[in-house]
Amino acid sequence: MSVYLEMAIKKRKTSKSWVQLLNQNSLKIILGLVATSSFAIAFGQEKIQQFVSLPSSSNSACLDQFYRDIPPYLAKESLSKNTYPLCFNGFNVMYSGVSKTPLWVAEALTPQRLSQKIPREDSFHEETKVKAEHRATLSDYKASGYDRGHMAPNADMPTKAAQSDSFSLANMVPQAPKNNQQIWRELEEATRAMVTKHKYDVYVVTGPVFTAKKLKTIGKGVIVPTAVFKAVYIPKTGAIGAYYAPNDNSLQVKIVSICYLEEQLDMNLFPQLTEEQKRNTYHLPLTATAVKASKEISYSHWDAESQCAEDVSSDQLTALQKEFKSSSAGSTSNTSQTNASKNGTETIDPNTQDAIVKQLIEALLQYILQLLK
Structure with a gap:
């Protein structure tokens, strides 16, 4: 048997084994993807809320x-x-x-x-x-x-x-x-x-x-x-x-x-x-x-x-916080800590974005692996 024929047979067997594996786990994978999508949304929202308050005001950065x-x-x-x-x-x-x-x-x-x-x-x-x-x-x-x-x-x-x-x-x-x-x-x-x-x-x-x-x-x-x-x-x-x-x-x-x-x-x-x-x-x-x-x-x-x-x-602390927020209204206070957009909502700096994405990817991978076990 030629070398090329042997390679073709092995490739076919390998492809067949992958198809069988996918057929065996197809339902689990589909369910996993659906569950993972929901998980991703929830996880992403939770992590983002750890860094910014949504919605936020343009003067909230004063308290940073x-x-x-x-x-x-x-x-x-x-x-x-x-x-x-x-x-x-x-x-x-x-x-x-x-x-x-x-x-x-x-x-x-x-x-x-x-x-x-x-x-x-x-x-x-x-x-x-x-x-x-x-x-x-x-x-x-x-x-x-x-x-x-x-x-x-x-x-x-x-x-x-x-x-x-x-x-x-x-x-x-x-x-x-x-x-x-x-x-x-x-x-x-x-x-x-x-x-x-x-x-x-x-x-x-x-x-x-x-x-x-x-x-x-x-x-x-x-x-x-x-x-x-x-x-x-x-x-x-x-x-x-x-x-x-x-x-x-x-x-x-x-x-x-x-x-x-x-x-x-x-x-x-x-x-x-x-x-x-x-x-x-x-x-x-x-x-x-x-x-x-x-x-x-x-x-x-x-x-x-x-x-x-x-x-x-x-109540006293809340009142004091409001005084500082009021003092920054109409100003560009604390732009070094948080950049406020024209709409009054805070943006996330690139480093924070990278951290959120990294955590999200790692969590998704762990979640998928657990589903496939």
Whole structure:
């Protein structure tokens, strides 16, 4: 028998075996395809809803800077006098017309966000969203002996629009030169290193502390903080804590619990977290070089002494969320986090789309294999 004839017979037998296999499983395959189609639709909807809220409003991106969309809450009523909830590109601010500084500034730092490197272009400016009588001015800082200290750092900003917003005086406090240029710069670099080296999302709340009985002012009533803080929370690992540095040239800094800060500030910095979580304190790095990609941030201690902020009701938090949404209406706030379409619905970025498609394909393959067994 020729070689070609043998090959033809083998091919025919193989084709016949495949036909028989398909006949045996035809009903199962058809049912599987129908079931899989329904599964695909349900699975796709579920996964997409994990990333975006459908339908969504054009100003919902404002809440992206907060862990679980919930802003810090001012527990002391007097702090709320002449306040302005402000949404910017890449960060949010609770601004005080009394101190003429932010009370807190919130950012959501992600590896993707920090992969964008924008050359620094200084553009310090007064904030027109704030009434003139409550507004810090450039002349207030002139020859004051204090730096215009960023609370949300310029180096955190992923777009030129965000960078420009970061130079608003609504994002500034009068900061001692050595504190701003050395110790605070190193802490900002360390915070970014936690994101870029560990590949974790990090939620940050930064701001001034006003605890002295007699507070100093510069210009026409801009209050000088006695200290500055940066609270950090990493949901992936539970690592949490805060940097606390006197606003002077001593270069001192300590790491404290969130509860310690809340007692000093009369604020609930992370209303989403439990008291137990906020009493935990981790060894936050003081410099970027102290962050090792292969080494997690270690646990430090439990703060049993500080008075944590009281819980906030869901109605109060919902009202505060609405204030931030309202403040961003008609603006292009947080375009670095979410691009809103002209119809007011959010689009999914390419990386998220790829992740959804990959998960969907893997799930479909597993589902089909189970049906064919």
